[in-house]
Amino acid sequence: MADNALLEARGIAKVYPDGTVALRGVDLVVRPGEVHGLLGENGAGKTTLTKIISGLLPPTSGEIRWRGKRVRFSSPREALRAGIGMVHQHFALVGPFTGLENIALGEEGGGALSPVHVASVRRRVEAIMRESGLEAPLDVPVEDLPVGVQQRVEILKMLYREVDLLILDEPTAVLTPQEAEELFSVLRGLAAQGRSVIFITHKLAEVTAVTDRVTVLRRGEVVATRETPGSTAEELARLMVGEExxxxxxxxxxxxxxxxxxxxxxxxxxxxxxxxxxxxxxxxxxxxxxxxxxxxxxxxxxxxxxxxxxxxxxxxxxxxxxxxxxxxxxxxxxxxLAHIPEDRHGMGLILEFNLAENAILGRLRPFLDPLGRLRWGKVYRFARELISRFSIQAPGPRVPVRYLSGGNQQRLVVGRELSKAxxxxxxxxxxxxxxxxxxxxxxxxxxxxxxxxxxxxxxxxxxxxxxxxxxxxxxxxxxxxxxxxxxxxxxxxxxxxxxxxxxxxx
Amino acid sequence: MKRVAETLTVLVLGILVGALVMALWGRDPWSSYASLLSGALGNTRALMSTLSRSLGLVLTGLTFAVGVRAGLFNIGAQGQMLLGAVVALSCGLLRLPPGLHLVAALALSGLAGMAWALPVAALKLTRGVNEVISTIMLNWVAHWLVLYLVIQKLSDPILGQRTFTVPPGMRFPVIRGELTWALVLALATALFFWWFLWHHAKGYEIRAAGLNPRAATAAGISVKKAMTTALLLGGVAAAWAGAIQVLGRFPYAITSDLANLGNLGFDGIAVALIGRNHPLGILAGAFFFGTLATGAAKMGLRGIPIDMIYIVQGVIVVFMAAPEALRLVRLRRPAAKAKEVAR
Incomplete structure (x- = not known):
C-alpha cells in the first residue's frame, strides 16, 4: 500500500471479447503533483490501461483506488465527476461549435448552452487560461482551428471540469516540436499546482523532457517504474523493447x-x-x-x-x-509507381481476403491464364515467397490478413508493392x-x-x-x-x- | 466450420421458437413438424416436388449473393424474374425446332433479365441512385407490365385463368415426377457463379470491390465495372428463375394472378442469407427453403391453419438468415465511406 497515492491500480488485467490479452496484471501508482509517463510500444497496453482508469472500459480483474478509496467507474462521466479526465487521440469535440461552447457542452443538467451559462463559463475559462498559460481562441468553431489548438480546447475542457488527474494519450503526435515544448511547460505548471498528469508516449525524448516518474509497459505487463531523473534514454529503450x-x-x-x-x-x-x-x-x-x-x-x-x-x-x-x-x-x-498507403486497413489491404489474395491485389496479370482464370498454384507460390523474403510471421498463405499483426500486415503491403518492381x-x-x-x-x-x-x-x-x-x-x-x-x-x-x-x- | 456450427445452432433455435408458436396455438409441435417433413421429403414424389420448387430459389439466391459480393444490396431479382418468365413464355409464339426452341427461350429470357438490370447499374454509376430504390421501382414496373401482358396479350383463349402453354419442344424434359432437367440449369449456374467468383479475375475484382472499394480502387480495380458485371450476371440468373417456372414446371404457363411465379425474387434474398451468399451454400439454402415451402403446403392440406404455418416458416427463416444479415450490416458500415468512390 503506497501512502500519498492519488491513484493506485493493482493487478489490472484486460482480456478483450475476441480473446486478445491487452493487460496481464498491471500495477500503477500516480502521486499527487507528478507528471507520470506511461511508456511502451504500440500494443503494449498503454491506451487500454488508461481507458480502464478513465471509466471507458471495465477491467477483467484488478482494482483501482482513487484517493485511497476503492472505485469502479462504469462510465467516463463517473470518472470525470470523481476528477479523472482523459484526452484521447481522437478528440471529442463538436466541429461546428466554438471552443467555449464545446467546454460548456459537457456539463450536466439542462441549459448547457444558454447565454447566461455560457457567459459564466467564459469568465472561468479565461481565468483558467491565465492561470495555466494554455491559450486558445474561444469564439472560433473548433473545426477551423489547427489540430494542436483543438487539443488545447480539449485540455481546457478537462481543467474546467476541475480534474485532479489528466490523462493525455500520445498528445504530441499532432504537434510541432515547439507546440510540444509549450505543452510540456503547461503540464509542468499543472503539476506545480498539485494536479497529476498521466502522459502516454512511445518517444523517449518526451519522457525525459517532461515526466517526474515513468512506468514502462511491454506486452501488457509493467517492466519497470522509475524516477525519471537518473534514468537514461538507452536504459528506457531497452526496457521498452526488451532487446537490443x-x-x-x-x-x-x-x-x-x-x-x-x-x-x-x-x-x-x-x-x-x-x-x-x-x-x-x-x-x-x-x-x-x-x-x-x-x-x-x-x-x-x-x-x-x-x-x-x-x-x-x-x-x-x-x-x-x-x-x-x-x-x-x-x-x-x-x-x-508503387504506393504504401497511410491507411493500411482502409486502402492497403482487404482484411477479409487471405494473405495470398492480398498479395496479388493490384497485380493480377502475371497470375492469369489467357482466359482470365486465376492460377492459384502460382498465386500461393508467390505468397509463400513473400512470406519468406519479407519475414512475414504468418501460419501460411491462407490466413486471413485480419489475423496478422500490424507489423506483418505492413510487411505484406511493402512486399507486394515492391514486387511490382x-x-x-x-x-x-x-x-x-x-x-x-x-x-x-x-x-x-x-x-x-x-x-x-x-x-x-x-x-x-x-x-x-x-x-x-x-x-x-x-x-x-x-x-x-x-x-x-x-x-x-x-x-x-x-x-x-x-x-x-x-x-x-x- | 464455425459457420456450419452457427447455422445448425440457429436452425435449432428457429425450430424451438416455431414449436413454441405452435404450442401456444394449441397444436402439438412435434407431430406438426413430422407432417411437414414427411410432406416435403417423405416419398419420391414429395422429394421431387421439393427439389423442383427449390430450383428457382437457387437462381434468385445467386442474384442477391453476387450483388452482395460486389457490395450491392440488389433486390431486383423479383422484377427480373417476372420479366424473364414472360419473355420465355412469349418465345412460345415463335416456331423453332424442339430443343433449339428451349435454348433460344433461355437466351432471350437471360437477355431480358440483363436489360432489366442495366438501368440499375446506369443510374447507380452515373447519378448515384441507390440500387435499393431503383430495383424496387423496376420491380413494380415489371410486375404491372407482366400482369398486363399475361392478362391482355398472352392469355389462353379458352382458359382465362392462365396464359397459353408453351409448346412441348420448348419445355425442359421431365426427370421424374415434378422434377425436370431445369435441375441441371440451376446446378450449373450455381457452379458457374462459384467458379467465376473464386477462379476468375473478374470475380476476384467483384469480391475485392465488395469488401473494400477503397482498397480495390487504389489497386486499379474499376468498382463500377465490377458492380455492373455483378448486376448483369444477377439479371440473367433471376430471369432464368422465372423462365424455369414456365419451361420446367406444370402448368408450363403463367397463371393470371402470377401465383406460380410467386415471390421467388424476394425469397431468393432469404435463401442467399441462409446460404451465406456462397453459391454452394445457396444450393443448401434453397433446398431447405423448398422443403419448408412444400412441407407447409402439405400441412395446409391436413387442416393445420395456414397462418400458423406461415408464422413458423417465417420464424425459422428469420433465424437462419440472421447471422449473415448481421454480418452484412457490419460490413456495410465501412462500405458507406466508399460511396464517393462508386459514384
Whole structure:
C-alpha cells in the first residue's frame, strides 16, 4: 500500500471479447503533483490501461483506488465527476461549435448552452487560461482551428471540469516540436499546482523532457517504474523493447540519378472549395528519398492520393516523362509507381481476403491464364515467397490478413508493392502503429532501396523518421511547401518552425 | 466450420421458437413438424416436388449473393424474374425446332433479365441512385407490365385463368415426377457463379470491390465495372428463375394472378442469407427453403391453419438468415465511406 497515492491500480488485467490479452496484471501508482509517463510500444497496453482508469472500459480483474478509496467507474462521466479526465487521440469535440461552447457542452443538467451559462463559463475559462498559460481562441468553431489548438480546447475542457488527474494519450503526435515544448511547460505548471498528469508516449525524448516518474509497459505487463531523473534514454529503450536492436543501416553516399517524378504547380481541391494542396512543385530522382514533413492534415494525404490517381488535381505531373493527367490508379501503377498507403486497413489491404489474395491485389496479370482464370498454384507460390523474403510471421498463405499483426500486415503491403518492381515508391506513414522492430525493418528497407537506386517519396508525421531517412525534406503547411531543405540544412528547430507555419524570409 | 456450427445452432433455435408458436396455438409441435417433413421429403414424389420448387430459389439466391459480393444490396431479382418468365413464355409464339426452341427461350429470357438490370447499374454509376430504390421501382414496373401482358396479350383463349402453354419442344424434359432437367440449369449456374467468383479475375475484382472499394480502387480495380458485371450476371440468373417456372414446371404457363411465379425474387434474398451468399451454400439454402415451402403446403392440406404455418416458416427463416444479415450490416458500415468512390 503506497501512502500519498492519488491513484493506485493493482493487478489490472484486460482480456478483450475476441480473446486478445491487452493487460496481464498491471500495477500503477500516480502521486499527487507528478507528471507520470506511461511508456511502451504500440500494443503494449498503454491506451487500454488508461481507458480502464478513465471509466471507458471495465477491467477483467484488478482494482483501482482513487484517493485511497476503492472505485469502479462504469462510465467516463463517473470518472470525470470523481476528477479523472482523459484526452484521447481522437478528440471529442463538436466541429461546428466554438471552443467555449464545446467546454460548456459537457456539463450536466439542462441549459448547457444558454447565454447566461455560457457567459459564466467564459469568465472561468479565461481565468483558467491565465492561470495555466494554455491559450486558445474561444469564439472560433473548433473545426477551423489547427489540430494542436483543438487539443488545447480539449485540455481546457478537462481543467474546467476541475480534474485532479489528466490523462493525455500520445498528445504530441499532432504537434510541432515547439507546440510540444509549450505543452510540456503547461503540464509542468499543472503539476506545480498539485494536479497529476498521466502522459502516454512511445518517444523517449518526451519522457525525459517532461515526466517526474515513468512506468514502462511491454506486452501488457509493467517492466519497470522509475524516477525519471537518473534514468537514461538507452536504459528506457531497452526496457521498452526488451532487446537490443542492431544499429540502423548506414546510408551510402550516392549522387541522385535522373528525375523520376516531377510536379509543377500541383493543386488538389479540398473540402469547401479551399485547395488542400496549392501549387506545389518538386521532383524526386533515382536513389533519393524526398521526405515530406508536417503536422497531419496539412495536405499530405490529398497530395499522395492525387498522385496515385485517386483524386482529381490540376497542374502538371509526370512520371518518367509520361504525363499523369487523366490516368487512373491502375494506369499510373503500370507506369512504375508503387504506393504504401497511410491507411493500411482502409486502402492497403482487404482484411477479409487471405494473405495470398492480398498479395496479388493490384497485380493480377502475371497470375492469369489467357482466359482470365486465376492460377492459384502460382498465386500461393508467390505468397509463400513473400512470406519468406519479407519475414512475414504468418501460419501460411491462407490466413486471413485480419489475423496478422500490424507489423506483418505492413510487411505484406511493402512486399507486394515492391514486387511490382516500381521506379517510384510512395511511402505514406510507412511505420505508423508498428512496433520498434518492424519500424526498424521498414526504415532499413527504404534506405536499402534508395541505395539501390529507387526514387522514394516519403510522407511522415514522425519528424525523427523523416530526418533519419530523407536526402531532402520538404515541410508542408496548409497545402504548400513552407520550405525544402537538403540534408546539410536539417535542423529540428527550423523544421519545427516551418511545420508551425513560420515562413522563412527570402 | 464455425459457420456450419452457427447455422445448425440457429436452425435449432428457429425450430424451438416455431414449436413454441405452435404450442401456444394449441397444436402439438412435434407431430406438426413430422407432417411437414414427411410432406416435403417423405416419398419420391414429395422429394421431387421439393427439389423442383427449390430450383428457382437457387437462381434468385445467386442474384442477391453476387450483388452482395460486389457490395450491392440488389433486390431486383423479383422484377427480373417476372420479366424473364414472360419473355420465355412469349418465345412460345415463335416456331423453332424442339430443343433449339428451349435454348433460344433461355437466351432471350437471360437477355431480358440483363436489360432489366442495366438501368440499375446506369443510374447507380452515373447519378448515384441507390440500387435499393431503383430495383424496387423496376420491380413494380415489371410486375404491372407482366400482369398486363399475361392478362391482355398472352392469355389462353379458352382458359382465362392462365396464359397459353408453351409448346412441348420448348419445355425442359421431365426427370421424374415434378422434377425436370431445369435441375441441371440451376446446378450449373450455381457452379458457374462459384467458379467465376473464386477462379476468375473478374470475380476476384467483384469480391475485392465488395469488401473494400477503397482498397480495390487504389489497386486499379474499376468498382463500377465490377458492380455492373455483378448486376448483369444477377439479371440473367433471376430471369432464368422465372423462365424455369414456365419451361420446367406444370402448368408450363403463367397463371393470371402470377401465383406460380410467386415471390421467388424476394425469397431468393432469404435463401442467399441462409446460404451465406456462397453459391454452394445457396444450393443448401434453397433446398431447405423448398422443403419448408412444400412441407407447409402439405400441412395446409391436413387442416393445420395456414397462418400458423406461415408464422413458423417465417420464424425459422428469420433465424437462419440472421447471422449473415448481421454480418452484412457490419460490413456495410465501412462500405458507406466508399460511396464517393462508386459514384
Amino acid at each position: 536492436l542492431p544499429p540502423p543501416r548506414a546510408r551510402a553516399e550516392r549522387a541522385p540519378g535522373r528525375e523520376v517524378l516531377r510536379l509543377e504547380g500541383f493543386t488538389v481541391p479540398g473540402p469547401a472549395g479551399k485547395p488542400a494542396v496549392q501549387g506545389v512543385s518538386f521532383s524526386v530522382r533515382e536513389g533519393e528519398i524526398l521526405g515530406i514533413a508536417g503536422v497531419q492534415g496539412n495536405g499530405q494525404t490529398e497530395l499522395v492520393e492525387a498522385l496515385v490517381g485517386l483524386r482529381p488535381w490540376s497542374g502538371h505531373a509526370e512520371l518518367l516523362g509520361k504525363d499523369l493527367a487523366g490516368r487512373g490508379p491502375g494506369e499510373i501503377a503500370s507506369l512504375g 516500381p521506379k517510384l515508391l510512395i511511402a505514406n506513414q510507412p511505420t505508423r502503429g508498428l512496433d520498434v522492430a518492424a519500424t526498424r525493418y521498414i526504415r532499413d528497407l527504404l534506405l536499402r532501396l534508395r541505395d539501390e537506386g529507387m526514387a522514394i517519396l516519403l510522407v511522415s508525421a514522425d519528424l525523427d523518421e523523416v530526418l533519419e531517412l530523407s536526402d531532402r525534406v520538404a515541410v508542408m503547411y496548409r497545402g504548400t511547401f513552407a520550405g525544402v531543405l537538403s540534408r546539410e540544412e536539417f535542423d529540428r528547430e527550423r523544421i519545427g518552425l516551418l511545420m508551425g507555419g513560420v515562413r522563412e524570409a527570402g
